[in-house]
Amino acid sequence: GAVVSQHPSRVICKSGTSVKIECRSLDFQATTMFWYRQFPKQSLMLMATSNEGSKATYEQGVEKDKFLINHASLTLSTLTVTSAHPEDSSFYICSGTSEYQETQYFGPGTRLLVL
Amino acid sequence: DAKTTQPPSMDCAEGRAANLPCNHSTISGNEYVYWYRQIHSQGPQYIIHGLKNNETNEMASLIITEDRKSSTLILPHATLRDTAVYYCIVRVYNTDKLIFGTGTRLQVFP
Numbered sequence: 001g002a003v004v005s006q007h008p009s010r011v012i013c014k015s016g017t018s019v020k021i022e023c024r025s026l027d028f029q030a031t032t033m034f035w036y037r038q039f040p041k042q043s044l045m046l047m048a049t050s051n052e053g054s055k056a057t058y059e060q061g062v063e064k065d066k067f068l069i070n071h072a073s074l075t076l077s078t079l080t081v082t083s084a085h086p087e088d089s090s091f092y093i094c095s096g097t098s099e100y101q102e103t104q105y106f107g108p109g110t111r112l113l114v115l
Numbered sequence: 116d117a118k119t120t121q122p123p124s125m126d127c128a129e130g131r132a133a134n135l136p137c138n139h140s141t142i143s144g145n146e147y148v149y150w151y152r153q154i155h156s157q158g159p160q161y162i163i164h165g166l167k168n169n170e171t172n173e174m175a176s177l178i179i180t181e182d183r184k185s186s187t188l189i190l191p192h193a194t195l196r197d198t199a200v201y202y203c204i205v206r207v208y209n210t211d212k213l214i215f216g217t218g219t220r221l222q223v224f225p
Contacts, residue, residue, distance in 0.1 A: 004158075006158075032211055034211075034213075036215075043202070043216060043217050043218060044153075044159065044202075044215040045215070046212065046213070046214060049211075049212065093158050095158075095159075095213075097211050102164065103149070103161045104161070106151075106158035106159045106160070106161075107158050108158045109156070109157065
């Protein structure tokens with residue numbers, strides 16, 4: 001299957017700071033990327049969908065000004081958690097797909113801890 | 116969006132077949148059924164997907180009932196490394212969106 005990477009794998013930050021998470025498709029061009037959040041012992045929750053070169057579409061209840069998504073190229077999408085608070089601590093996972101694929105391929109996830 | 120219902124947990128002996136059921140009674144005719152699994156603290160891994168016909172690949176088989184209201188994922192010879200949460204997902208029609216349910220936690224024991 002296709003490979004998606006995320007960086008960093010884990011990050012600890014202070015409350016009030018911003019954190020950027022990168023998602024890269026390594027061997028395919030991801031025309032669409034997705035961002036999910038997963039709290040402990042819960043399922044994945046879709047946060048937003050981003051198409052290359054377009055503004056992201058956010059799911060209901062997800063603050064677009066807090067979770068900034070950029071998808072400037074076919075291999076890179078970034079999620080910036082602005083003014084992070086302890087309740088933003090979570091496992092953030094991205095996935096990518098292209099017009100030639102019928103599946104989403106997921107990254108390994110980024111664990112964020114806000115102190 | 117079609118929703119899925121899965122048992123919260125199942126056990127399976129190593130070397131035996133694991134049969135994971137999923138109900139998706141509100142699925143529409145052109146919505147695909149996808150299966151992913153998530154091993155602890157990792158990103159989900161794609162297993163298989165199908166529309167109407169049964170499907171098989173190197174990982175598993177997918178059996179979809181004729182009315183498409185339910186499906187079963189079959190791992191033919193479960194190993195300890197198959198211990199994971201298995202998600203049955205109906206892909207939102209005309210989009211690439213996957214809405215995850217609560218999944219089935221499969222425990223394979225020696």
